[in-house]
Amino acid sequence: MTLHADYQTDNIFAKMLRGDVPCVKVFEDDVALAFMDIFPQTEGHTLVIPKGVEARNFLDMPTDKLGAYMERVQKVARAVEKALKPDGLRVIQFNGASAGQTVYHLHFHIMPIREGDSARPHASGAPADMGQLNALADQIAAHL
């Protein structure tokens, strides 16, 4: 997928926003939805997506909606940090397939990092245990 293409309404995150596909929800308001990554690269890997926009990536995001969305990204990142107390935290965002993007609705990854642990490969492997993901989502949500 190139950087410049039309937004596809059948992407998996758009389906989540419509309620057509389930997600392990952490946070939702009128601006953003946050949920657990189903192929977590580290324990607590969380995604935050904007609502009400057809933005494939960061470049597409309407500038007047960016500030409110980034506030939610920070809000969720702070809750992840408080809940899981990692040694570090990656906040990452990919634009275009060659940069590593696999889902074409804007999202930020929030990835807790523990010293000595290495992150698993991106968007691959077996999906995480749903019970564990739900427990992590509850832990993070308790700090929102």
Ligand code: AMP
């Ligand atoms: P990116 O490659 O930056 O577009 O990130 C997409 C992310 O979405 C990857 O980390 C995937 O593991 C994650 N992902 C794909 N499908 C789902 C899903 N159904 N629920 C939660 N996360 C997903």
